[in-house]
Amino acid sequence: MKRRIAAAAALSWLLLCGVANRKGIASDQTGVTFDNQIVRLLQKHCQICHHDGDIAPFSLVSYEDASRFGEAAQTAVEKKEMPPWKAGAGCGQFDGDRRLSSEEIQQLADWVSAGKPEGDPHDLPPPLVFTENWPLGQPDVVLEPDADFQVNIGDDLYRYFSLPTDLRGDRFLSAIDVRPGARSIVHHAILYVDPNGKSKKFEERDPKAGFESTGGADFLTEGAVGWWIPGDPHGFEPDGTGWLLPNGARIVLKIHYHVHHGNGGSDRSQVGLYFARTPVRKQLRVLPVANTDFVIPPGESHYKLNASAVIPPGQNVHALGIAAQMQLLGREMQVQAAGTDGATRCLIDLKEWDPHWQGLYRFKDPIPLSSGARLSLSAFYDNSEGNSENPNFPPQPMHYGERTTDETCMAFVKYTLDAESRTLSTPEISGIDVDSSGQLIVSGKGFLDGADIEVNQQRVADTRNHKKKAAKRLLSSAAWTTLISAGHQVSITVLNPDGVRSTAVSFSR
Numbered sequence: 367m368k369r370r371i372a373a374a375a376a377l378s379w380l381l382l383c384g385v386a387n388r389k390g391i392a393s394d395q396t397g398v399t400f401d402n403q404i405v406r407l408l409q410k411h412c413q414i415c416h417h418d419g420d421i422a423p424f425s426l427v428s429y430e431d432a433s434r435f436g437e438a439a440q441t442a443v444e445k446k447e448m449p450p451w452k453a454g455a456g457c458g459q460f461d462g463d464r465r466l467s468s469e470e471i472q473q474l475a476d477w478v479s480a481g482k483p484e485g486d487p488h489d490l491p492p493p494l495v496f497t498e499n500w501p502l503g504q505p506d507v508v509l510e511p512d513a514d515f516q517v518n519i520g521d522d523l524y525r526y527f528s529l530p531t532d533l534r535g536d537r538f539l540s541a542i543d544v545r546p547g548a549r550s551i552v553h554h555a556i557l558y559v560d561p562n563g564k565s566k567k568f569e570e571r572d573p574k575a576g577f578e579s580t581g582g583a584d585f586l587t588e589g590a591v592g593w594w595i596p597g598d599p600h601g602f603e604p605d606g607t608g609w610l611l612p613n614g615a616r617i618v619l620k621i622h623y624h625v626h627h628g629n630g631g632s633d634r635s636q637v638g639l640y641f642a643r644t645p646v647r648k649q650l651r652v653l654p655v656a657n658t659d660f661v662i663p664p665g666e667s668h669y670k671l672n673a674s675a676v677i678p679p680g681q682n683v684h685a686l687g688i689a690a691q692m693q694l695l696g697r698e699m700q701v702q703a704a705g706t707d708g709a710t711r712c713l714i715d716l717k718e719w720d721p722h723w724q725g726l727y728r729f730k731d732p733i734p735l736s737s738g739a740r741l742s743l744s745a746f747y748d749n750s751e752g753n754s755e756n757p758n759f760p761p762q763p764m765h766y767g768e769r770t771t772d773e774t775c776m777a778f779v780k781y782t783l784d785a786e787s788r789t790l791s792t793p794e795i796s797g798i799d800v801d802s803s804g805q806l807i808v809s810g811k812g813f814l815d816g817a818d819i820e821v822n823q824q825r826v827a828d829t830r831n832h833k834k835k836a837a838k839r840l841l842s843s844a845a846w847t848t849l850i851s852a853g854h855q856v857s858i859t860v861l862n863p864d865g866v867r868s869t870a871v872s873f874s875r
């Protein structure tokens with residue numbers, strides 16, 4: 367009770383301050399202009415999506431842009447519709463939270479009510495530079511579909527692309543990133559590892575690039591490993607951790623195409639794989655919390671679905687992030703973890719679900735979950751006529767499926783095992799030679815399948831293991847010559863797929 371009174375007092379104090387602030391200092395005296403403050407706010411929170419050619423329907427870069435959309439921007443931030451961020455306060459603390467502070471929201475309101483003054487151009491910060499390149503630098507391997515996919519005006523669909531990897535051995539990755547081909551129509555992307563390559567047959571059956579999926583494939587409900595949404599700051603995975611890509615696995619890229627503005631277009635998005643940068647002691651894993659066996663009856667406006675999963679016995683884990691998946695009928699989702707001691711903890715609480723923004727929410731601090739803990743998901747759906755997003759009029763019974771017009775009820779929890787500490791490989795170089803046919807031969811021991819020769823830490827593209835002496839001999843037929851010019855001393859290392867690098871040996875041609 368006491369706490370409630372204190373909270374109420376604090377709230378009214380805040381309100382009074384707000385009023386005093388607004389009344390006491392006439393808005394034109396707050397001195398807020400586009401050039402001195404608003405442009406900085408837009409750079410920090412909005413421009414990553416609101417610049418020409420990107421996903422948002424208009425730019426918020428120049429004074430003219432900002433002035434034209436000033437009132438709309440104010441409304442969108444006051445209603446917390448922009449920037450898009452669906453995780454409710456009071457449950458979980460996440461990295462990369464883009465929301466504005468109440469001071470920033472007030473600042474925008476002050477600027478609008480002062481008549482959106484432009485200010486003094488001397489106050490302007492340098493403009494942001496937007497790159498369509500890979501934010502993490504050039505990936506070690508870039509995968510892409512064989513052909514473009516055509517998206518037409520009005521389209522709102524999912525397309526799946528099955529991409530072979532062919533990395534010669536099991537491989538740990540420090541990052542998997544997506545680089546959209548046509549940024550204005552690629553709304554989000556989810557990446558799956560398909561360990562047995564089952565997606566290949568779907569791809570081959572469909573004459574166009576990629577395929578449509580109605581669901582049911584196990585990689586879709588078990589294997590999500592990556593999420594891309596516009597503006598999400600992408601980083602490498604924590605040191606010592608990595609995603610395992612088994613030899614022969616395929617990556618399935620699921621893209622949500624949605625034409626907000628313009629005429630559609632053709633897209634060929636790429637997937638970038640970044641090999642493990644540090645020795646990997648812990649594998650990154652994903653625990654699905656999924657319900658794929660349900661019917662949401664037509665006419666129901668607040669229909670609840672549940673799903674649960676248990677942390678396997680004997681395994682304490684740390685959860686690093688969580689991603690939810692629902693479609694057009696989804697409204698809310700909450701995931702709780704209940705320990706065997708009865709203590710519960712809220713992992714995420716998504717309000718006003720919007721299927722456009724399906725990303726991974728990364729916990730600020732990894733969350734410990736003990737063996738036997740139960741993760742319980744509860745989600746609410748609106749399958750009534752009152753839901754303007756309902757794909758069916760009149761509403762129809764909705765089942766699990768993987769199209770935009772089906773429904774899903776899933777969350778994926780990304781985690782590591784506390785007790786896991788993988789034995790690391792020990793690659794060692796003992797000799798470097800060029801044979802009579804011009805092949806570079808690096809001999810030594812402890813080379814794993816898929817190990818790479820590196821020149822000054824740059825991967826030699828055509829490295830392969832010797833057929834019989836795979837662990838002792840690596841070869842490059844041609845690519846090495848482009849990296850080593852005659853007479854120059856370079857440093858040669860071997861990088862194993864578990865992220866362990868040999869000591870460097872110097873070499874000159």
Ligand code: HEC
Pocket residue numbers: 408411412413414415416421422423435438439440442443447448449450464466596597598626722
């Ligand atoms: C992560 C990308 C992203 C960021 C960041 C972002 N927007 Fe948007 N914004 C969009 C997209 C996409 C739309 C189109 C509608 C949708 O998909 O929700 C949009 C729509 C809008 C609209 C149209 C009305 C509405 O609410 O749909 C306004 C106004 C707006 N944004 C203002 C802002 C402002 C102001 C900021 C920064 C404080 C911001 N946005 C940050 C992507 C973004």
